[in-house]
Amino acid sequence: SSSGYSYEDCQATADWLLSQTAVRPLVGIVCGSGLGGLADALKDQVVFNYRDIPNFPQSTVHGHAGRLVFGTLKGRPCVCMQGRFHLYEGYPIQKITLPMWIFKLLGVETVILTNAAGGLNQDFKVGDIMIIKDHLNMPGFAGNNPLAGPNDERFGVRFPCMSDAYDRELQQLALDVGSELGYSDFLREGVYCVLGGPSFETIAECRMLHKLGADAVGMSTVHEVIVARHCGMRVFALSLITNKAVMDYDSEEKANHEEVLQTGKQRAEQLERLVSTLITRIEHNNNFA
Numbered sequence: 001s002s003s004g005y006s007y008e009d010c011q012a013t014a015d016w017l018l019s020q021t022a023v024r025p026l027v028g029i030v031c032g033s034g035l036g037g038l039a040d041a042l043k044d045q046v047v048f049n050y051r052d053i054p055n056f057p058q059s060t061v062h063g064h065a066g067r068l069v070f071g072t073l074k075g076r077p078c079v080c081m082q083g084r085f086h087l088y089e090g091y092p093i094q095k096i097t098l099p100m101w102i103f104k105l106l107g108v109e110t111v112i113l114t115n116a117a118g119g120l121n122q123d124f125k126v127g128d129i130m131i132i133k134d135h136l137n138m139p140g141f142a143g144n145n146p147l148a149g150p151n152d153e154r155f156g157v158r159f160p161c162m163s164d165a166y167d168r169e170l171q172q173l174a175l176d177v178g179s180e181l182g183y184s185d186f187l188r189e190g191v192y193c194v195l196g197g198p199s200f201e202t203i204a205e206c207r208m209l210h211k212l213g214a215d216a217v218g219m220s221t222v223h224e225v226i227v228a229r230h231c232g233m234r235v236f237a238l239s240l241i242t243n244k245a246v247m248d249y250d251s252e253e254k255a256n257h258e259e260v261l262q263t264g265k266q267r268a269e270q271l272e273r274l275v276s277t278l279i280t281r282i283e284h285n286n287n288f289a
């Protein structure tokens, strides 16, 4: 569509990347705020700055490097976005999700997305890792959906199903890996709600979202998930709970980005171990590639 990219645009970018590296990734990783360290774990890296990639948007948020890192994680070929895009940066939604269409055309079969989020579920503690089992797409309720506009059947169907967006097998695998690694006491599951941002939510909004069944709130991920599912990639996503959302009017808590990045640093190592171990357990169609 007009503000979107054509299949040919995406193909051109993917072909450009494939001509620059011999890595043929099966897993695509999206690193959330302060979680870019995951990309540093890749071996035999081939790195591209977003500004050097045709059609790619630029990261403008502190804690988002703006690099596409190809490499291997325990022998598994991966591509990792160190820095992602958000509605609050002022990008049209199709620009935010362009990397997903490109991942698809690179041959990626499974996308792993991480983000930092506020905890709405009162049982959650700062530093918990929440496996996302479903989402609430608030911008989508207002029609801000990355699939709006003409549909290209080469990517997927006009009306894609979202009741199976978050792969149940990968969720179970993550729980198993988490308990193997001894992470069970900070590993949770829940529903992630996306808001446009950049302002953090009000107390009334937190209370409303909690009543609506949301366990965590953030400003990303859902748009990429919708596109990834539209073009048939498996999705696993998790939120690092970087602060407890303010739910009471007598609270002195004030959500801030620094706290988000600080918690990311503290938990980064466990999150990286969880994701890299998970990746070695994921079965792919052409594992022999």
Ligand SMILES: Nc1nc2ncn(CCNC(CO)CO)c2c(=O)[nH]1
Pocket (backbone or CB within 6 Å): 033, 061, 086, 116, 117, 118, 119, 200, 201, 217, 218, 219, 242, 243, 244, 245, 246, 255, 256, 257, 260
């Ligand atoms: N209460 C609350 N806590 C949060 N921690 C991280 N995020 C996700 C948004 N992250 C932004 C600002 O840190 C950067 O992308 C949020 C949020 O949206 N709300």
